[in-house]
Amino acid sequence: MVAAVVRLVVAALAGVACEAAGVGLTGAAVWLVCRAARQPPLSALVVAVVLVRGLAVGRGGFRYAERILGHDAVLRTMATIRGRFFDALIPRAGGEYRRGDLLGRLVSDVECVQDLLLRVALPTVAAISVGGIAVAWLATLAPAAALTLAAGLLITTLLLPTAAALSAHRADAPLAAARADLTARAIDLVEGMEDLLVHGSEALAAQREQTAATAVARLERRRAATRAALACGAVLTQLATCAVVAWQTHAASAVVLLGSLAVMEVTLPLRLGGERLGSALNALTRVRAILRTPTRPAPPTTAPKPPVSLRFRGVGYTHPGADRPALVDIDLEVPAGTRVAIVGPSGSGKSTLLALALGLTHPDHGHVELGGANITAPLRPRLVSGLPQDPAVFAGTVRANLELGNHQADTPDLWHALTRVGAHDWVRDLPNGLDTPITDSTISGGERQRLALATALLATPDLLVLDEPVESLDPTTADAVLTDTLNATRHHTTLLVSHRLRGLEQVDRIVVLQAGRIAQSGTHHDLLATPGHYRDHYLAELDPHDSRPLT
Numbered sequence: 349m350v351a352a353v354v355r356l357v358v359a360a361l362a363g364v365a366c367e368a369a370g371v372g373l374t375g376a377a378v379w380l381v382c383r384a385a386r387q388p389p390l391s392a393l394v395v396a397v398v399l400v401r402g403l404a405v406g407r408g409g410f411r412y413a414e415r416i417l418g419h420d421a422v423l424r425t426m427a428t429i430r431g432r433f434f435d436a437l438i439p440r441a442g443g444e445y446r447r448g449d450l451l452g453r454l455v456s457d458v459e460c461v462q463d464l465l466l467r468v469a470l471p472t473v474a475a476i477s478v479g480g481i482a483v484a485w486l487a488t489l490a491p492a493a494a495l496t497l498a499a500g501l502l503i504t505t506l507l508l509p510t511a512a513a514l515s516a517h518r519a520d521a522p523l524a525a526a527r528a529d530l531t532a533r534a535i536d537l538v539e540g541m542e543d544l545l546v547h548g549s550e551a552l553a554a555q556r557e558q559t560a561a562t563a564v565a566r567l568e569r570r571r572a573a574t575r576a577a578l579a580c581g582a583v584l585t586q587l588a589t590c591a592v593v594a595w596q597t598h599a600a601s602a603v604v605l606l607g608s609l610a611v612m613e614v615t616l617p618l619r620l621g622g623e624r625l626g627s628a629l630n631a632l633t634r635v636r637a638i639l640r641t642p643t644r645p646a647p648p649t650t651a652p653k654p655p656v657s658l659r660f661r662g663v664g665y666t667h668p669g670a671d672r673p674a675l676v677d678i679d680l681e682v683p684a685g686t687r688v689a690i691v692g693p694s695g696s697g698k699s700t701l702l703a704l705a706l707g708l709t710h711p712d713h714g715h716v717e718l719g720g721a722n723i724t725a726p727l728r729p730r731l732v733s734g735l736p737q738d739p740a741v742f743a744g745t746v747r748a749n750l751e752l753g754n755h756q757a758d759t760p761d762l763w764h765a766l767t768r769v770g771a772h773d774w775v776r777d778l779p780n781g782l783d784t785p786i787t788d789s790t791i792s793g794g795e796r797q798r799l800a801l802a803t804a805l806l807a808t809p810d811l812l813v814l815d816e817p818v819e820s821l822d823p824t825t826a827d828a829v830l831t832d833t834l835n836a837t838r839h840h841t842t843l844l845v846s847h848r849l850r851g852l853e854q855v856d857r858i859v860v861l862q863a864g865r866i867a868q869s870g871t872h873h874d875l876l877a878t879p880g881h882y883r884d885h886y887l888a889e890l891d892p893h894d895s896r897p898l899t
């Protein structure tokens with residue numbers, strides 16, 4: 349960070365030198381032309397000729413230094429911000445923000461920070477410095493003209509950029525919201541096209557997308573009109589200032605006249621900078637809303653950690669707006685290093701229980717504790733890892749996907765994790781083993797599920813959450829994956845939600861939820877011996893041709 353600040357300061361100084369050289373070049377060139385018109389001896393012009401050449405070359409050099417150092421500093425800063433931003437997004441993904449909205453924040457909002465430094469801070473420093481030097485110099489020749497120039501500079505350096513910033517600040521929030529809505533709708537439209545076609549709703553969805561696009565276009569037109577008015581104001585101010593300066597100095601010196609024009613020219617881009625500042629303030633507010641995580645969490649290690657327990661104490665929860673509680677008086681313990689399965693009919697409260705265990709929702713009554721401490725915020729990746737119904741596969745190699753769980757894991761760690769989840773042979777038979785590129789469409793559902801579980805295990809989290817991990821698989825693969833999953837999660841504190849009951853023989857305890865209450869609880873054998881939801885559904889799931897005895 350210190351390196352970035354030093355580069356930024358040097359870039360600012362180079363920017364001031366560049367603009368000063370530009371104004372000096374105009375003044376020296378005008379003086380040279382006027383003087384040369386009187387045909388003096390060549391020796392009287394030599395210094396001016398050298399000065400013009402020197403300023404022209406120096407200006408390019410300073411501009412180059414400003415650009416390269418400024419961009420280097422900004423890109424370093426952006427890399428740090430993006431890293432922190434991404435860390436902060438992980439626990440929120442799929443939560444309160446829509447994916448398109450998150451994408452917008454990650455890309456365009458963070459880029460506003462770049463604008464803030466390159467297009468606002470550096471040009472402002474250059475314009476104020478060069479303007480100040482020019483006014484001071486003119487004051488020694490014509491104080492009244494210096495005042496006029498100062499007034500003109502005040503308008504183009506302060507008033508117009510402030511007006512541009514305020515108008516952008518006001519216009520940008522609805523525009524960003526409209527753009528985020530448009531992006532989110534576009535993603536929904538593309539990803540949900542199959543469902544829309546099945547429901548025959550594609551025309552309606554396309555029409556909504558069109559409405560969102562029209563809203564964006566209307567806001568952008570309004571913004572463009574304001575921008576044009578301010579641009580016009582800046583040019584008129586420049587011309588008027590120079591005209592008054594010319595009148596005050598009786599147009600005696602072309603150097604003063606054209607020099608003033610050049611100084612004013614330096615300040616004109618500040619209007620655009622002001623506009624970007626207005627947008628950046630909105631963007632920074634949105635970024636700050638997410639960027640709460642102060643530092644990157646310590647990378648997980650594969651070193652064994654003592655398992656911790658998860659406990660619900662008298663937990664009750666009603667969803668906002670719901671007319672009945674989703675969970676009532678839940679007392680449940682997942683002792684350290686054990687696996688508890690939550691089963692129950694649809695709407696019985698399983699997902700709500702998971703959300704409470706993950707700290708995504710907080711109980712109305714009672715407490716949820718992990719390792720003896722109250723869960724008061726969404727659990728960090730270091731503490732929880734999960735296996736959803738439909739885990740993502742990132743385009744890259746098997747190794748790269750596994751390293752998302754723990755980027756410090758070495759090759760033996762990766763093979764060990766793959767062996768635990770029954771994916772060793774599959775990866776060994778791939779053309780390049782761990783280094784084989786894979787995508788979502790080149791591996792099967794079962795392989796994807798096993799890969800995701802291996803990634804989760806590599807993270808060695810305090811709590812492993814398995815949310816219907818075999819729901820999307822065919823029955824044979826589901827049985828095999830669930831068996832491997834339960835073998836692999838031995839000695840991990842694990843909360844498993846499942847509709848499928850076959851395979852749960854291995855877990856330490858099964859809890860049956862009904863209408864938000866714990867209706868039954870015990871081992872597979874206990875529950876199979878007791879009439880109730882578990883026994884009924886387990887028997888119903890058994891293949892009628894399956895001759896295995898009930899165990």
Ligand SMILES: Nc1ncnc2c1ncn2[C@@H]1O[C@H](COP(=O)(O)OP(=O)(O)OP(=O)(O)O)[C@@H](O)[C@H]1O
Pocket residue numbers: 667668669670673674692693694695696697698699700701
């Ligand atoms: N966001 C919500 N707002 C209002 N009520 C909700 C909300 N989410 C769930 N509920 C209600 O809370 C109760 C428990 O829902 P929950 O999703 O936890 O059940 P579930 O057992 O996970 O169901 P499923 O197996 O179908 O996923 C249900 O009556 C449901 O209608």
